[in-house]
Amino acid sequence: MYITRHMELQIEKYTGKYPVVMVCGQRQAGKSTMLYHIKEKGRRYVTLDDINARYLAETDPALFFETYAPPVLIDEFQRVPGLLLEIKRLVDRRALEGQPNEGMFWLTGSQKFSMMKQSSESLAGRVAIFDLTGLSASEIRGKSPWAFDPDIAAVRKRWGESEPLTLSEVYQWIFRGGMPKRITSDIEPQRYYTDYINTYLEKDVRDFAHIGKLHEFSQFLIYMAAHTAQELKYADISRSVGISSPTAKEWVSILESSGIIYILRPYYNNIVKRIVKTPKVYFMDTGLAAWLCRWPNAETLQNGAMNGAFFETYVVSEIIKSYYNGGIQPDVYYYRDIDQKEIDLLIVRGDRMYPIEVKRSSSPARPDRNFSVLQKFHMNVEPGIMLCLAEDLIPASRDAWLCPVGIL
Numbered sequence: 001m002y003i004t005r006h007m008e009l010q011i012e013k014y015t016g017k018y019p020v021v022m023v024c025g026q027r028q029a030g031k032s033t034m035l036y037h038i039k040e041k042g043r044r045y046v047t048l049d050d051i052n053a054r055y056l057a058e059t060d061p062a063l064f065f066e067t068y069a070p071p072v073l074i075d076e077f078q079r080v081p082g083l084l085l086e087i088k089r090l091v092d093r094r095a096l097e098g099q100p101n102e103g104m105f106w107l108t109g110s111q112k113f114s115m116m117k118q119s120s121e122s123l124a125g126r127v128a129i130f131d132l133t134g135l136s137a138s139e140i141r142g143k144s145p146w147a148f149d150p151d152i153a154a155v156r157k158r159w160g161e162s163e164p165l166t167l168s169e170v171y172q173w174i175f176r177g178g179m180p181k182r183i184t185s186d187i188e189p190q191r192y193y194t195d196y197i198n199t200y201l202e203k204d205v206r207d208f209a210h211i212g213k214l215h216e217f218s219q220f221l222i223y224m225a226a227h228t229a230q231e232l233k234y235a236d237i238s239r240s241v242g243i244s245s246p247t248a249k250e251w252v253s254i255l256e257s258s259g260i261i262y263i264l265r266p267y268y269n270n271i272v273k274r275i276v277k278t279p280k281v282y283f284m285d286t287g288l289a290a291w292l293c294r295w296p297n298a299e300t301l302q303n304g305a306m307n308g309a310f311f312e313t314y315v316v317s318e319i320i321k322s323y324y325n326g327g328i329q330p331d332v333y334y335y336r337d338i339d340q341k342e343i344d345l346l347i348v349r350g351d352r353m354y355p356i357e358v359k360r361s362s363s364p365a366r367p368d369r370n371f372s373v374l375q376k377f378h379m380n381v382e383p384g385i386m387l388c389l390a391e392d393l394i395p396a397s398r399d400a401w402l403c404p405v406g407i408l
Contacts, residue, residue: 001184005034006145006325007132012038014128014327015103019091022077022107025132026259026284027200030180031108032075034132039106044068047075054079061086070104078109084122091126110204110258128327133259134178134285136321137408147326148319148408150347150354152383156393158407164391165406167360168302174314175298177287178321193291197221204258216243220251224261225283225292229309229316232263232281252281259284262320267333267346280334282316289313311360312344315387318408319345341373343384353377355384357400362389368400 007023011034015021023031036045046068048054057064057080065086068074077083087105094101138146146158165173176182182192201214220241237248255261264280283289290310295301301310323330335343335355345356355371357364367386374381383399390402 002033002037003135003139003180003183004142005030005132006136006139006322007130007327008034008038009145010130010325010327011035011106015106017102018126018128019094019101019103020087020105020107020123020127021103022109022127022129023132024109024129024259026134027110027204028179028181028196029132029134029259031110031132032073033180035073035106035108039073040071043071043073043106045073045075048079049076057083065090071106072104073106073108075108076110077107088122088126091123130327131259131324133317133321133324135180135183136178136325137173137318138322139325140178140183145325146322147328148322150356150382150385152385152401155385155401155403155407159393159404162404162407164404165389167389168298170311170314170389170405171298171302171307174286174310175290175295175301177285177290179285179287182287189287189291193288196288197292200258200260205254213243216241217251220248221255221260222292224252224255224281225289226306228261228281228283228289229312230280231278233278260288262317264316264332264334264345267335267348282313282320284317284320286310286314286317308360312358315358315405315408316345322408335370335373337373341370343370343374346374348379352380352382354382357384357386359386359388362391363402364388364396367396367402371399 011021011023023035025031032047039045046053048057056067061083064083070090074083091101091104094104143161149155179192179196181187182189197218201217205214205217220237220243223237223241232252234245234248234252237243237252238245241248243251256263260283262282262284264282266277266279268277290301293306295304301307319332320330331348333346333348335346343355344358347354347356353374355374357367359367364386368384371381371384383401385401385403386396387403387405387408390404393404394402396402
């Protein structure tokens, strides 16, 4: 069963504008499946996981593209990054000959930053880059695409096609996660995630990061899952896992690059000096994080010590997914100062700030209690929202609305 991806609209739009469209993202998130599902009738397909195709690409790029002439979908492109120069030559040749070159190449890969760096150096102005995650709750429910908009008018409109969720329903979503195979098959979590981690370690970590200590890296993965929605402190990682701080930084970068985690930066400027500048980390798939932490089922997770952290991770990851699916780089932060005043999410648009709180409650008290700290930035602070388990979208005060998490 194929579930329609919200990113499809962006791929089709920019295929008509750019010679190259690149889709990066977490392994098994559905990159190849999505592109193969929407590709035009004449677009060829080749994967560089195939040893013969990879050998040809490495040894004779010109012959490779004679064999797989554009328009073509090249899967696992990061395995032969040297093809970029040949792609640039083919794209530019068409342009010099006065021929249309839009949509010649679709590329996929699971190493986001390395692919972006290589493509930006070789294909500047010729490539549109997208980041695909696992399925969002909105995609699974069949809702229309929506890049999260904190403006109250937009929230009201979106709520019109949404529905409230109970606490147990939310934790069922959290425990299952969004990996397509987990949604569309009845494979057991233990089997799926064991295979997933083994594939990830072998194909991404060992092949691309040249890490020999796979056992230590596995322990590092578990540590990171157990600290989702917490501050990212390299010294603590180093001490707990038994690796150096430089290694901890490198391994965190690998997780971020391969789409496993999202690093949420704090909002600060040079005027305000009393602000915490440590980022927070969130797993992009709550199902994977729950499995790494060995939570056996949704009910146990719901009542466990990490229930608040997983609820916050779910909300943040769904918001980030909505931006990625719309082809938008998230302009999202959090706020915390040395006086322990905190705002879970802060969206900044021009001279406007939108504070957002996340609470695992149906009627949280004083949702706007920390919003006043934002006045120090001398920007327009818009009414904030509290993403929670409320049954309806209602104002809690003039400065804050209670918003059901089912809107995501």
